[in-house]
Amino acid sequence: MAAPAPAQYSPPQHTQPPPFLGTTSAQETARLADLGVEIERGRTAADMLAEHRKLARALSAIGPQRKGVVDAYVVVVGLDSDPVFGREAREAGRVLTRRYGATGRSVVLAASDGRAESDLPRGSPANIAAILARVAEQMDRAEDVLILYTTSHGAPIGIVYNDGDAGFGAISPSRLWSLLTTLGIRNRLVLVSACYSGVFVPILASPTTAILTASSADRTSFGCQADNDWTFFGDALINHALRAPEPFAVAAAAATRTIGDWEASAALTPSQPQVSIGAEAITWLAAIERRLPPKTPGVGRPATSSLSALPHRSK
Secondary structure (H helix, E strand, O other), X not given: OOOOOOOOOOOOOOXXXXXXXXXXXXXXXXXXXXXXXXXXXXXXXXXXXXXXXXXXXXXXXXXXXXXXXXXXXEEEEEOEOOHXXXXXXXXXXXXXXXXXXXXXXEEEEOOOOOOOOOOOOOOOHHHHHHHHHHHHHHOOOOOXXXXXXXXXXXXXOEEEEEEOOOEEEEEOHHHXXXXXXXXXXXXXXXXXXXXXXXXXXXXXXXXXXXXXXXXXXXXXXXXXOOOOOOOHHHHHHOOOXXXXXXXXXXXXXXHHHHHHHHXXXXXXXXXXXXXXXXXXXXXXXXXXXXXXXXXXXXXXXXHHHHHHHOOOOOO
């Protein structure tokens, strides 16, 4: 997927804890995540202008829906600056765009893939909200579908945004539900690659929603070392199961079995991926999966290549 990082470039490092963790009560931290908290610090004016331009390009590239066609809109987000998430997000964008015929209706937000500065907008809470709002403007919300894939570190409060020591934030299940509901995005396939990501299932599950998470609400998931190409979830689901012309339910079951096999082989505590497919979601899934493309080979190093030195994925 990505060549080794050249010596002259070093991805942002995490040397300081998020300012809202460890300094506030658990209740206040959860409240901030519900608000989609975001703290940016040390950004220069030039940095901010460059980010504005990246986001403007991404927003303008999201095309309109086609009348009478159930269109898929793909939004892929790497919320953490560890290069594994940048690599996973970029390839997930390619796989999901191809699978669901979303060329011209897809966007990737992510930090560097480890080779150079990112040319993509950051996967920050504010950028995510802006992209989802633009998708809601362009889609026919009565028939079209949002495909949302997020990859990052996670916590019991939700998914964590962390851009080196400069950007911090979190998005809770309530915050994501509020964004999608307020924007009127009802038909949605939500894929969450993070520890504790099962916390998103109870509030997001609905008749028109399909959701698959990397773990249950009280378990970690694996494979997030910064030098990996894939997390376990991303490798099993994106790099293998969803490359095959099989229905989503079949792919989800296959990815779950694969992850279970990898964890068992390394005597890891099972992450227990969670899946929920609403009754009405079955209908729109059938529509966007009517003509799936031929299978493509996986790319990158297997997530299991780092098993010998695998830490828990929680931060």
